[in-house]
Amino acid sequence: MKNTPIRIELPTIYGMQTVNSFLFKEPEPILIDCGENTEESWQALTKGLADNDLTIADIKKVYITHTHTDHVGMAGRIAKVNGAEIWVSDKSHDYVLNPTSYYKIIRKLTIDTTAKLWGEVTPDSPLIKFSASMEKNKDTWVDIPKELLKVYKVGDYLNFGNENWKVIFMPGHSNTQTIYLQEETKKMLSADMLLSVTPTPFYELTGGLTGERIKGLPIMLQSYETLNNLDFSVAFPGHYDTITNPKEIISNQLAHIHKRKLQCLEFIKNGINNYQDLYPAMYNRFTFPAITMLVGYLDLLVGEEKIHWQEDEKSIRFEAIKLTV
Ligand SMILES: [Zn+2]
Incomplete structure (x- = not known):
């Protein structure tokens, strides 16, 4: 199919095992999301591009759906190779300027909220080990050079594959998440809003480290409603295979x-x-x-x-x- 996003599956150190980067070759080579920064991921992207007669140096722009490290982590490294512009939404901008805060937030929420939920937490409790391992993963997110960071807005239309894709806000899994909808051909780049598995809300705070924990799942249910009202027939998700029965999957996940x-x-x-x-x-x-x-x-x-x-x-x-x- 002409203008179909080309899926490049990259390994991730996180539980999903793999994450999708999508390539459009026209009008210029661009990527939607780009994996986290590990050698394995870099090699897999290099190979996926080579299969399409491209190198990382050919990529002109990378669009980021949301600021989770498996989607944004390698962007700064790609930018440093060839000056590719990294495009993030107005919802993601503050986060991207300061990725370290992301790990601080996870750590704070894991220790404060989850420890409270869990009752007594000792230094060898799985929670503390887990949050320490998250912090070690800091290197999987490379800083993006400020001069190459560009911002698109919710409601904008972006051009991928010579078609216009509307940016729609879909918070819940991440409060920065956007998806892209091609209205004429009813295609969606659905990020982690619509996957073959039910997405989960990630720990986040309302602005800054002193903020309140965001109640992600109630927000995610509102996003499901928005999603269900959109007219589309195929979704290219942030993880796993292309979805050709989106409405059925949405109703199954809501029932679950x-x-x-x-x-x-x-x-x-x-x-x-x-x-x-x-x-x-x-x-x-x-x-x-x-x-x-x-x-x-x-x-x-x-x-x-x-x-x-x-x-x-x-x-x-x-x-x-x-x-x-
Ligand atoms: Zn993801």
């Missing part, structure tokens, strides 16, 4: 989220009143996306006034709200 939220409520109604006991009831493995997703289910239940959230200096507990007639 709803079902898991109700399971969570059942456990709470049956007397589980803390996260430390709720987590193993809901999941059998320790992963960061599961940690933040479960916080998301709790946020939804609080929003629906199904549970009370009780937080003090040291801990967070919750209980089901009983219906009084």
